[in-house]
Amino acid sequence: MKQPDELRQLPWPLATINLSPSARLRHLVTGALRTGRPLAVWREPGTVHPRLVVARTLEAAYTGLPPALDATAPAGFAFFPFRDSDHNPALFLPADVLFDVAQPTTVAVATAARSLIPALTAWLAMTPVESTAWPYSTQPAPHAATKAEYSALVRAGVAAIEAKTLVKVVSSRAARWPLAPDFDPLVAFADLCEKYPQAFVSLVSVPGVGTWLGATPEVLAEVTADGTFRTMALAGTQPLVQGQAPNTAIWRQKEIEEQALVARYIVSCFKQLRLREYDETGPRTVAAGELLHLRTDFEVNLRQVPFPNLGTDMLRLLHPTSAVGGMPKQAALDFLHRHEGYDRAYYSGFLGPVNLPVAGVSRLYVNLRCLQLRPSEAILYAGTGLTIDSDPAREWQETELKLTTAGAVLHPMVSSSV
């Protein structure tokens, strides 16, 4: 299959050949941090080995439009905020330097980054040094809502639904958790990979923007090697009871409706594009860490429909989906802008590889169950879909549960190899 455009494979030098694949990843990450370059490390659901992309410069990572999901578009890692702003720029880290832990004998360098080769070659041959500091956002820490404040937000959402201004809205909040003094983002990343084998696990670090870590269950838009487009409607939450088979879960009317609205929104996007040939499976109950959700999967065989740009068009229509914004979309976004009282930044934005590891394969996820690192604390984020039947205490409890997905790795866990 075609590789992303013209990569030059640098062999891993003999001088440091004894480094394990994960030590090589760490060495490359340290190099990127020390030279102030944006980087993204990710591990795809159901796989074991992470990949790394390093962009040649910060400037090269700024972008305007959402990425194009076609095989001829640039390869890289997209990192988009919930809402574009100067504080939270849309980013696309070009795959200038690419490392796959599954193929640790080479490091790939793109043509645009050829000038990095001499310094990179020298760095690879050097004995690894201690990691340097990870970048933090230059913005002040967002306000962390109290239970009373969050309950007031939920009540305002329910009132807007009762008044028929909105059908559904997904309110959210930030929480501040202390970090252990020896907290290591790469160890936390490895812990997330181990704890959530079916999640898309990511660690993204960009000078001035900050460092984000997460394990999300929600696909936003995916184009696979066999020419399939996929998306999903994920909503409704309940705790996974130890030993319970997900398919035995019983859902309340409230969650069934909440999820059905997300599915309906996706169908309306297909309709806008006049696409009728899609497969819809579900809703069924799926586990995401310690939680259960309702999920409907949508699939389109791109080889059988006259829509070569379906992935790109759907991405632009879908974000932000009603699983993180609401319905009607614009009214829900306006409500959140007015009432939520904090900046979501990259939480509930989207992220993931485009045309990686090969052209024609892209996997974008909604940035949920994530946190942002700051010098001695992490900012965690969680939201809940509100409907007319929402109860503030239950919604607060649901956010508490969601916070524990990423929060689980903030405290020392079983040792990990990275």
Ligand SMILES: C=C(O[C@H]1C=CC=C(C(=O)O)[C@@H]1O)C(=O)O
């Ligand atoms: C907004 C979040 O989750 C979304 C995805 C699944 C279930 C959800 C819910 O039950 O409200 C949310 O729509 C979050 O994790 O912060």
